[in-house]
Amino acid sequence: MKLLRTALTATLLLGTTAHAQNTDISGSLVLYTSQPNEDAQSTVDAFMAAYPNVEVDWVRDGTTEIMARLEAEFLAGAPQPDVLLIADIVTMEGLEAQGRLLSYPEADTSAYDPAIMDPEGYYFSTKLITTGIVYNTAAPFEPTSWQDLLRPEAQGQIAMPSPLTSGAATIHMVSLTGSPDLGWAYYEALAEQGANPQGGNGGVYRAVAGGEQMFGMVVDFLPIREIANGAPVRFVFPDEGVSAVTEPVAILSTARNVPAAQAFVDFLISPEGQQLAADMGYLPAHPAIAAPEGFPARDQIRLLDFDAAQALTDADANRLRFIDIFGQ
């Protein structure tokens, strides 16, 4: 049986991939991820093709659900996963501060922007999921900047995710309010415009695509993927710059199979792993890998500054200020 499986894997690999196989690392690896189902499946398949002796058990769920599950497992003293591929670097900073992560300083991050990698090697960004403006094709004008959302025609027409629900929305708020061009005054003006932060990114996309609201702040891949299918929306990367969540990968301090977990990290930040992210329709974190169709060239996208450790320190203050402005 085992022979048969090895033979089968070998044939499959001969047929599909050219990259080197590593057979030194083996055992089972438990992965918790918030990637969409199909993407999680292809990530795992590609990793198992490169490391045929590692068996990956994975759980995919929304960020909130998977973090709640993990928190309960911590409390019960039995965290299950070896490796996380989840959410954003603020969440990872929080886990690092609780001593839940294992550092892997030997990982090769030389090609990457140091701003999105942890200097001590506790977590590694795998892609750039930016937040820009989505608008319905029936909208009264085509916005090109964040300031455009303050035009009178956009009054009462703006959907945005709530930082109380979405990690990406929190990072977006911190990035925009930290930008000298915009600041907290911009969020106050959005509240004046009747913007109503609600739920997560899925809800914002649905509201704009369904024509309930004409404009929305949303993560890039949702509209870009659906525009290819003819969805009645457009997506813009505003002039002032975009915020990004980076879906970092990290090894838990309680990991049972550290070599396999490290191999998983290596795989994701390798050029092959980054090409895989691009093939799935995400902006790769690696600057040398070309952006997928529907995105502007990598050097055309301007990222707003963001300091994850500072954002974690200010989390409560930011949350309160948001509640204060939007009265939630």
Add this chain to the structure above:
Amino acid sequence: MPTACGSSTSSVSKLTGTLRHLRSGEGLTLVALCLFALVLFVMPLWHLARIGLTDGAEFSLAPVLALFESGSVPRALRNSLESAALSSLLSLLLGTTLALIIGLTDIRGKAIITFLVMIPMMVPPHVTAIAWVQAMGPSSPILNTIGLAPPPGSPHPLYGRGGVIALLAVQNMPLVFLVVLAALRSLPRDLSDAARSAGAGPWRLLRRIILPLLLPTLMAAYVLAFVSALGNFGIPALLGIPGRYVTLPVLIYQRLSAFGPSMLADVAVLASVLATLAVIIVAAQMALLGRTRNALIGPPQTPLHLTLGRTRPVVEAAIALLIAVILILPVTALFGTALVITYGLPLTSETMTLANFRHILFEQSVTARAFANSTLTAGLAALVIAGACVLLARILSGPRGVSRGIGRGIAFAAEITYAIPGLVISIAFILTFIRPIPLLDVSIYNTLGIIFIAYLCAFFAVALKPISAAYMQLDPALDEAAKVAGAGYWRRLWRITLPLLAPAAASGAILVFLIAYNEITVSALLWSTGTETIGTTIYNYESSGSTTLAAAMSAVTVVATIGLLLALDIMGRWLPRGVVPWRL
């Protein structure tokens, strides 16, 4: 006679009686039910209370008080109470009226109406909410055709208080309908026949005979709808948040998404607020029930057949309109979304595609697995719960004493676990069952087993309500007579209790099955690869942005559920009358 020691004497000759009592059928039942409740209700609740009501290691109310200092908790509490109270009142009015028409009159098409009215309950609440948002919004396929759609960009009519209450009412109406219909089945004919031969007209009959007899059932149905609305997450999440109408379960979810070690404690405290509300409501119902008990004798019978005469077409038209609004509008919107290439496009011959259905049916192995998993766990849970509820209801309606006290305690615990939102239940189950079970050394974490027992915990109260309400209508004289005639506990259970309770037990089991079959929140944190449920699969599509795939999966679920009900319908031919609710 093995059961000479009834629970009434146990308080008197306790010491000598206890051993004998424990060996008797009744005692064994009580012990088994206690064990069941201890493992499934008490232990998970205790784990929650431990993290919510302690400060360090000591018991403390400080976390609760701290939470009430922020304005959002009292506001959410008010919204929860308001939406649950008003929506269940609407459910009660609508569901009871329908049940009376179906159960008592000569209206045509009873089976098909009953069948259709049950469908809204089979669709997961958040899918219902999405379907309604679409059906009433600017891109509504139906409203656009008749020129009534709101202009693009105008505020959605369903967002906020009104929408939440209306949709909760529609979602829970079938619960009331089924419970009242089952009670009408076990309503004996003698009284109404006597009233009619004494010259009472239909209205007088309704007011003076039927409604008073139904009172315990109506209260039970109201409380069931109330507690169900209280714990509902999908509807207030999708309609309440954009309308700034946040209820407690939504607030709990928002707290969950604030990561960090204090998050679980906050959530546990909020859940205990919900649990307390449920306890108060149920205690009030039990106190009222004690005063309104009507004992009757008789097996389920052919229902009354009041002639509607000239008003019959009017009543039928009204029901058809109701079904069109609560069923056809959202289900059409659901299929509309499932058939379109991408969400937001109008459905035309160019944008229509079967790709979404093809994808979920043939390209994703998870679909078939989810259907198998949900059918198995929900079916098994429905059977186990209905069986346990028949035993518990017997104890609950017994004479005052230790047994009934314990039985009430179990019923309370079940009510609490029903009111607590599913997500919180799943956290409690992770805390309780993540480690291997002591003595057995088996771990059920990440298996279907943990989802199954979480269903037992979360949905026990759903079946207990109709079954114990039906039991309240039975005259204890029947059981007493059999006992005097020498029938043992199991024999009386089998020959007297079960036949009389079969319709209520069956509708209880069907309710549990339908609710568990489509639930999302209980299994949300308990599923893993291989143990996906229908609800989590739909939720996963939805939360990763694939609205069209989620709609296709929901549409398939509706069709599959109808298929299951049809299978039940065929089986119903060999079952006693009244067991399958729509077979009249």
